[in-house]
């Protein structure tokens with residue numbers, strides 16, 4: 001029982017990370033039908049920004065998190081404007097290949113500057129290093145922080161998407177781009193904003209992972225990126241609550257599989273799930289089969 | 295006044311509009327009729343800026359708007375209820391209507407217009423919290439028109455508003471179009487239902503494979519033998 005509880009807690013932490021990354025995939029896919037392969041590298045760069053803030057500039061956790069989110073926002077905007085915007089009317093395969101190119105560029109560009117070796121986030125001290133024991137179940141301050149920050153960010157995201165003018169524009173463009181234009185919505189601005197939002201969340205995820213798992217490297221985004229993508233597909237790609245649910249689901253699966261002795265198969269199970277979804281319900285958990293009315 | 299001058303439109307190598315010209319005067323209902331694939335929808339999409347013409351000019355009140363963005367055209371008073379309704383299915387009726395007023399800042403006036411739309415289409419008021427995608431076809435059409443009115447347009451484009459509707463609803467939609475016009479909105483109407491469209495239109499143009507082949511007042515075209523044969527079923 002205690003072990004189960006411990007797994008749940010670990011699963012929530014990992015799931016939060018996946019959910020934050022998955023949101024970026026799903027929002028961008030929702031609006032321009034692009035699997036933004038470079039998204040996982042924005043997350044990686046977010047982790048590095050947090051690292052430099054804490055390690056080199058000795059900033060606290062919160063300022064580091066915020067700076068990382070801001071830098072990633074700008075990076076996301078730059079990627080969209082430089083790499084994707086000129087291809088707005090190109091074929092989807094051209095954009096996809098570009099996305100892979102951007103991803104490799106970010107990975108090996110980062111490697112050029114920071115070297116390929118892993119770096120360790122600075123030791124957490126004081127309050128940040130606290131651990132709470134309930135019998136044999138341990139909850140670390142970092143885990144509480146991950147969950148709290150993720151929940152706050154998700155609420156903020158929901159508010160932006162549901163209540164603000166630009167959020168409504170985002171939803172309109174993802175449902176019907178032409179109709180959105182006829183409302184007077186600036187589609188380009190809206191797409192850029194979507195990249196900005198997703199990248200900010202990825203930046204936050206990067207710092208949280210650095211704090212939680214300690215070790216970061218230039219290729220750290222690849223595998224979590226793929227899993228977050230599976231999470232997005234699981235929930236129904238393009239659907240924001242789907243990405244949240246998918247993130248926690250994949251996090252839980254992974255933790256349980258490794259917790260009960262299957263750590264070798266952990267990744268295989270996750271990708272097995274992807275295959276299964278694609279066969280059983282390609283539109284994902286919350287996706288609906290598109291229908292049209294006459 | 296809207297003036298279309300020698301507009302050419304291509305989709306790839308296909309020449310869809312072949313130098314068409316026509317005008318819509320303030321206060322008129324002008325209808326564009328023609329067979330499937332004649333280019334009616336393309337004409338509206340070109341005027342509202344969704345499709346770039348290869349050549350020609352579009353003048354709104356004498357100003358050249360050929361190169362301006364769809365957004366700017368909405369600001370200048372063009373509103374377009376597109377073919378197939380194109381409402382936002384996963385938003386509520388109210389959210390759809392609010393998006394119609396996306397570029398407006400005059401909150402109080404928006405509220406007034408919302409009230410007017412609800413008065414015109416009471417069913418939309420009853421369903422304001424319902425997701426638009428779950429409305430019936432006729433209700434969706436009303437929402438599409440209501441949404442287009444929310445920008446308080448000077449000129450309203452309607453692309454086949456009667457498509458797929460039951461006969462009594464068709465009559466109702468045409469009554470509503472006439473009423474919208476008498477309350478001061480210019481209308482450019484595209485219709486398959488030529489007899490209904492000609493009845494309410496002040497003037498009409500007939501489009502055939504990308505060219506305007508005939509024009510006149512609604513009454514004149516109703517009497518024309520060619521029109522009777524081709525569009526009015528004898």
Ligand SMILES: Nc1ncnc2c1ncn2[C@@H]1O[C@H](COP(=O)(O)OP(=O)(O)OP(=O)(O)O)[C@@H](O)[C@H]1O
Nearest residue numbers: 305308310328329330331332333334335336337377
């Ligand atoms: N996106 C597109 N790509 C290629 N060809 C197109 C496109 N849209 C329209 N066309 C072509 O342009 C021509 C005119 O189409 P349009 O939709 O304007 O006709 P329409 O008069 O509105 O017909 P309908 O009464 O069936 O709605 C057609 O031959 C159509 O196949």
Ligand SMILES: [Mg+2]
Nearest residue numbers: 334335336377
């Ligand atoms: Mg048409």
